[in-house]
Amino acid sequence: xxxxxxxxxxxxxxxxxxxxxxxxxxxxxxxxxxxxxxxxxxxxxxxxxxxxxxxxxxxxxxxxxxxxxxxxxxxxxxxxxxxxxxxxxxxxxxxxxxxxxxxxxxxxxxxxxxxxxxxxxxxxxxxxxxxxxxxxxxxxxxxx
Numbered sequence: 001x002x003x004x005x006x007x008x009x010x011x012x013x014x015x016x017x018x019x020x021x022x023x024x025x026x027x028x029x030x031x032x033x034x035x036x037x038x039x040x041x042x043x044x045x046x047x048x049x050x051x052x053x054x055x056x057x058x059x060x061x062x063x064x065x066x067x068x069x070x071x072x073x074x075x076x077x078x079x080x081x082x083x084x085x086x087x088x089x090x091x092x093x094x095x096x097x098x099x100x101x102x103x104x105x106x107x108x109x110x111x112x113x114x115x116x117x118x119x120x121x122x123x124x125x126x127x128x129x130x131x132x133x134x135x136x137x138x139x140x141x142x143x144x
Contacts (some may be wrong), residue, residue: 001051001076010049010074011036013083021142034067043141046090049074055121058097066090070140073131075122084122087137096130 001009014037018025024040032038037045046068048056056073071093075084097120120127134140 006049006051006054006076007047009076010072011047013074013076013080014045014047014072014085016080017085017138018141021138023142032067036068039141041141041143043070044068045141046071047074048072049076050122051076053121053123058094058120085136085138086131086134087140088131088134089140100126 025037028035035044036047073086
């Protein structure tokens with residue numbers, strides 16, 4: 001699956017989950033940078049997908065967009081029912097991920113082409129620990 005296909009699949013899966021919870025959405029326009037979906041509950045969502053042991057790329061360090069209020073991290077499975085969702089407030093995710101990123105590169109000391117790119121893998125224990133409370137936390141969006 002290409003990155004584009006993973007992104008499109010992630011968007012489709014998120015939209016299906018929102019609809020199942022009676023939250024309606026529409027895709028954001030190009031003018032709304034950093035936002036993928038607008039919901040009937042007033043939330044602005046950014047959707048970020050990955051497949052298998054891949055990674056979620058959050059962007060360049062310090063380049064976060066405050067336009068969205070939540071990031072939906074989607075781990076796309078072989079079947080739609082295998083997907084995992086993490087509904088994370090933007091500030092919590094980026095504060096944690098950027099601190100983790102800086103600590104990693106400070107220990108490593110070596111600079112490469114990816115040193116400025118903030119990314120996380122759910123196979124890392126600390127990432128799982130951070131994400132666990134946000135797994136299927138749709139109530140942050142639905143208010144229920």
